[in-house]
Structures are given as C-alpha cells and as structure tokens.
Amino acid sequence: RAVSCAAVIENFHPKSRRADHAFWGMLSTLPEWRGRKIALILGARAIVTLFEDHGFSKFTTGVRAENGGSMALCAKLDMLPGKWCSYVGMDPAQVTSARVTK
Secondary structure, eight states: OOOEEEEEEOOSOTTSTTTTEEEEEEEEEOGGGTTSSHHHHHHHHHHHHHHHHHOOOEEEOOOOTTOHHHHHHHHHTTOOOOSOOOOOOOOHHHHSSSOOOO
16 A cells, blocks of 8 residues: 655646746655655655656745645755746535645
C-alpha cells in the first residue's frame, strides 16, 4: 500500500514562454507515516527526476499561505513564494471530501 506521493507535471505547451517550467506538488503522506520526511524526500526526488530525464530546472507549485507545513517543506527545497498568480477552476462536487490546496 502506498504511504506517500509526490508529482511533477509538464503543464505548459512546448511553444509557451514558460515551456521550461513544470508544476511540482501534490505531496501527501498518510497520517501514521508523517514526521519521517517522506514527503520531503519524494518531493525532492520528483524534481531531480524531471530535471535528469527531461531537463526541467524551473518549477511552480500552489500552496495556501496559511499552510505552514507545506510552506516549510517548500522552503527546504528552495521553492519560495514568487510573483506569479494562477487561477484554477474546480468542481466542488468532485473535491468535497478531499483535502486539496485551494
């Protein structure tokens, strides 16, 4: 059974001015496995893998400012707040029971 996950996505069109950026995040760890730095290690490995396999060296993510745990994890990986702002539409019926960074 999986206890943690992380993901990176090549999310911009190849002709976009941000084609060299990838989205990083979706970190999650089961409560009983937290505190072991699993999300930190998987998050770092996801970044390294996309760099080594596809050459991406710029990453974006989305974290609520009040989510102190995620902000601290991002800071450990040098993922610091920037000036970009993205808006995402979500269907509330699809995410009502999920814990999603909104």
